[in-house]
Amino acid sequence: MNHVPEPAAGSRTEILAAEDLRKTYGERVALKGLTFSLDAGKVLGFLGPNGAGKTTSIRILTTILRPSSGRFVVDGISSEHPVAIRRRIGVLPEGLGFPRQMTAHGYLTYFAQLYGRPAAEARRVASDLLEDVGLQNRMDSSIGSFSHGMRQRLGIARALVNDPAVVFLDEPTLGLDPRGQRELLRLIQRIARERGTGVVLCSHLLSEIEGVCDEVVILSAGTVVAKGTVAEVVGASRPELDHVVRIRVPAESLAKTQSLLEVLPGIENAALAEESPGWLDVKLQASNGSGPQESQVRNNLLETLIRADVPILGFDTGGGRLEDVFLRLTAEAIR
Template identity: 40%
Template sequence: MTRQSNDDTSDDPSDDPNGEPAIVANALTKRYGDTIAVDDLTLEVDPGSIYGFLGPNGAGKTTTIRLLTALATPTSGSGTVAGVPISDRKSLVDRIGYLPESPPIAEQLTAREQLEYYGGLCGMSLDEFEGRLDELLERLELAEDADDRIVTYSKGMRQKTGLIQAILSDPDVVFLDEPTSGLDPRAVRTVRELLTGLAANGTTVFLSTHVLPVVERIATDVGICYEGRLVESGAPEELLGRLESGADSTLEDVFLEVTTETE
């Protein structure tokens, strides 16, 4: 797949030595009673890419992430992440990072305590990740507040803490559900640059968000989900080229056109 050329994206994506996709979903389906949350979803994501996963509320985005991170069991279908079957949760958790829309953090701890505790859960010694932790706290402007209790944090500060937690162990694949929620424009820019840097170093980023300009700036590929089905996919420039509205089209135009046609 072709990496998009823009100010925030490296032109040299990392190649997987085995030539295998970083994420594979084969006819993944998840039913809750009579409700189909994910319907026969098939996709592949290249190593070192940023995959923008879009869709309206209730389209199945979060359920898809839960399936790919082994937090939910598919009704049918299969998949692999970083070469590990999603049925093998024990092996998978060592290869991935995950930021849900509401980060799993303990409010009574300080951010530093929370992140050190998480590093220990990942089997990392303090010496292994202390330098990386300090770098990320500084990068996301949390260093001065890292020893304050999370209960005193704003939504944006909690989101930054959750993001650091998701990438602290330098995972092969990171899944992010609305990572810029609650962030101001400066912080959004920092996160955007951080994600492109991760991808340039070989980490695959699976990004679900409603902030379409972020996806348009950094995504190498985009999938649009509607009512549990993947209804459109491709590089952003490819999707824009399929529209009839001309050269001034945006990813928002693609999103609205595709979901309207599908409906």
């Protein structure tokens, strides 16, 4: 059996470590070796297209499923002790249902009691948590009167009721408007920092995750295709991304832009960006010392378009955002 080192008492902040987790369903291999670790107070983004193995991984880590092989450790407790692990984790599943008639405070008090807290303490924990998630003014309102965003906050409070070492949040921002998404992600980050909780955040909202996650794991067809800090993951794809400039012009100017750019020195081609409708990906020639520098080519490119009166609606050098890396790394599995 693979060995995951137990954290030395008091010296490590590692709160979750998975080593070579694999899962097969009959003939189908859903997970082909998941290894990662998470420190206390940090947010880990768990990303991947449909069918990548995210749900399978989360089910294993929350002890709902047994892995076919591999093991993991939560807060020093090995996966051989699932009952003990369950006491140290919190979960916000996707599409969690709530009793509409219950008050938010009553609901959380009930869960705090389920975890063995005496009634008075459970009520205090419920009040503190509702304050933490910004629902203190609505604690006596029935959950049925809550907006979707408020319910998600309540779901996060529920996931924290046992003061877990790690919380797993499955698509927590799904269905929220942009402001609601941003506020919830900020709340998640604050909770991680203030409580020292490790957060595993499953999401498809890559652009949002970029700002909130300390580290990311990108899964594709059951395999980890990238992991590390956002900067590391984006940086690892740099050589490829560095030579691409992304530019957005009105649809009626696309053909003109392409023909103007393709004859410019230092430009290899200009093609419609597959993943971003309305954008052109302009591939620059790798500089061999004799041709113009890339910065010069980029400036020439802009100058040419401005002189030709082409309205420039967007300009992005490098395409070096997490979303671009995600789409490139997982393209194989989708095709």
